[in-house]
Amino acid sequence: MQWSVPAMFGSAIELAGAFVIGGVLHQTLVQNAYPVTAPAAVFGFVGGLVLIVVGRRLEGRFEPSDYVPEAEEDEDEEEGEFDERLSPVPEERLEERKADDSAGEE
Numbered sequence: 001m002q003w004s005v006p007a008m009f010g011s012a013i014e015l016a017g018a019f020v021i022g023g024v025l026h027q028t029l030v031q032n033a034y035p036v037t038a039p040a041a042v043f044g045f046v047g048g049l050v051l052i053v054v055g056r057r058l059e060g061r062f063e064p065s066d067y068v069p070e071a072e073e074d075e076d077e078e079e080g081e082f083d084e085r086l087s088p089v090p091e092e093r094l095e096e097r098k099a100d101d102s103a104g105e106e
Contacts, residue, residue, distance in 0.1 A: 010059030017051025020044055 024044035027033040034040060089097075 007059050010055045010057070012055070013058065014052050014055030017048045017053075017055060020048035020051060024048065 021044070024041050028036045028038075028041045
């Protein structure tokens with residue numbers, strides 16, 4: 001199984017936990033619907049924390065630490081070399097910059 005699918009579910013569970021905690025805090029502190037120490041608030045806060053921990057565990061289990069995608073590499077290009085084809089700067093400006101750089105080196 002690709003690592004990104006379970007990690008996505010882990011992130012979704014983590015987000016749900018954050019929403020649960022946010023809802024509890026909103027109802028207790030902003031709306032004053034019930035006190036902070038009420039069982040509903042405490043269970044909601046603990047439930048949200050559990051969801052965050054479970055989501056974090058699930059997300060961390062499928063980290064792409066050893067995942068290396070198969071990349072197409074050109075043998076004639078060195079890594080870190082500037083590729084003019086990918087530049088957003090027009091070719092005329094690149095030539096001007098090259099001329100300025102070569103004039104500055106002298």
